[in-house]
Amino acid sequence: MERMKTARLPLCLAAVLAAAAAVTLSGCGMPAAPHQPTIAVNLTERYNTPDGMVLDANGDILLNVPNFNNPDYPAVLVKIDKNNRLTELFAFPPHPETGRACPLGIDVGPDGNYYVADNQSFVTPGHKSRLLRLNVKNGQVVGCDILVTGFMQANAVSCHGDSVYVTETSLDTEASPMPSGVYRFRYAEFTGEPIVLEKGGADKHLLVKFFTDNEDWRVGANGMGFDADGNLYVCNFGEASLLKFTFGEDGNIASHEVVAKGQGMESTDGLKIHPVTGEIFIADFVANAVHKVDPKTGAVTTIWRNENNSGGIGGLLDRPSEVCIRGNKVYVANIDLPMAGNEFDAPHTISVITLE
Numbered sequence: 029m030e031r032m033k034t035a036r037l038p039l040c041l042a043a044v045l046a047a048a049a050a051v052t053l054s055g056c057g058m059p060a061a062p063h064q065p066t067i068a069v070n071l072t073e074r075y076n077t078p079d080g081m082v083l084d085a086n087g088d089i090l091l092n093v094p095n096f097n098n099p100d101y102p103a104v105l106v107k108i109d110k111n112n113r114l115t116e117l118f119a120f121p122p123h124p125e126t127g128r129a130c131p132l133g134i135d136v137g138p139d140g141n142y143y144v145a146d147n148q149s150f151v152t153p154g155h156k157s158r159l160l161r162l163n164v165k166n167g168q169v170v171g172c173d174i175l176v177t178g179f180m181q182a183n184a185v186s187c188h189g190d191s192v193y194v195t196e197t198s199l200d201t202e203a204s205p206m207p208s209g210v211y212r213f214r215y216a217e218f219t220g221e222p223i224v225l226e227k228g229g230a231d232k233h234l235l236v237k238f239f240t241d242n243e244d245w246r247v248g249a250n251g252m253g254f255d256a257d258g259n260l261y262v263c264n265f266g267e268a269s270l271l272k273f274t275f276g277e278d279g280n281i282a283s284h285e286v287v288a289k290g291q292g293m294e295s296t297d298g299l300k301i302h303p304v305t306g307e308i309f310i311a312d313f314v315a316n317a318v319h320k321v322d323p324k325t326g327a328v329t330t331i332w333r334n335e336n337n338s339g340g341i342g343g344l345l346d347r348p349s350e351v352c353i354r355g356n357k358v359y360v361a362n363i364d365l366p367m368a369g370n371e372f373d374a375p376h377t378i379s380v381i382t383l384e
């Protein structure tokens with residue numbers, strides 16, 4: 029990481045200059061580069077660290093804002109409507125021991141409630157991360173229940189069929205290679221007290237487990253989604269790979285393959301599957317990029333990439349962690365964590381890329 033810091037410094041200036049040039053060119057009527065991101069939402073300091081997104085049934089984007097970068101502000105859930113106007117929906121109650129809520133991934137359940145991963149690893153090394161359910165009535169969040177406790181790094185959430193799935197980005201932060209995986213919980217299990225996970229991958233809810241062999245980025249299972257045929261896709265961040273799992277008729281995992289790895293991807297963070305084409309869009313935190321993967325061939329196409337420390341100026345990507353597809357637009361949350369040569373800086377943005 030230290031090496032990257034020094035190597036990147038001259039390039040930051042180039043990125044800023046490139047951004048300035050692009051603005052100038054479009055201002056003169058010249059076409060912007062294909063897929064040039066612009067700012068969809070310029071967030072205020074109250075929403076300084078955006079992350080998990082999902083489209084709700086109305087076509088609004090639900091966005092979790094954990095505010096890691098400036099924790100003077102509470103962690104909140106907001107809504108971005110079709111005109112990119114922002115409404116605050118809910119302030120997450122702080123964890124009673126850490127004093128912070130750390131909402132990352134979010135999905136909407138068949139019951140209309142919002143299921144959220146509370147990733148406490150940003151504030152504690154213990155097993156304090158949780159799966160939360162925000163109870164929704166008439167479009168309003170009316171309460172928050174704790175469904176599962178004992179994750180290390182709960183990250184993405186997917187509601188599919190009779191279950192909710194949660195990626196666990198590390199099952200053991202000391203091990204090399206590092207194990208991570210996906211948990212599955214059936215809604216029918218959420219009847220009383222929160223489920224408390226057995227540590228270290230011993231819990232019966234662990235559906236799949238795999239490894240990350242990258243000492244620079246000890247980050248495992250991350251973005252997740254289901255395709256129209258019910259196959260499960262999971263990003264392995266540090267391997268810069270996309271994994272596919274199929275299910276047998278008994279509901280258990282039947283096969284596991286690496287769909288794509290590398291090919292311009294330096295990390296694989298949040299993902300969404302295009303509802304029409306089936307292509308898989310992936311936010312690449314390390315490379316400041318968005319890629320799409322053809323799940324049939326494994327071919328990776330880089331939609332956009334810019335240098336590190338862009339600031340996010342003009343919509344340039346600034347450590348993107350999540351994507352969300354709405355119509356022909358890909359929204360990108362710039363989490364802007366101050367790691368590996370990046371500085372946390374204004375503007376705080378949701379970028380948007382228009383597809384053909």
Ligand SMILES: [Ca+2]
Nearest residue numbers: 339346371373
């Ligand atoms: Ca930055």
Ligand SMILES: [Ca+2]
Nearest residue numbers: 339340373375
């Ligand atoms: Ca920024």
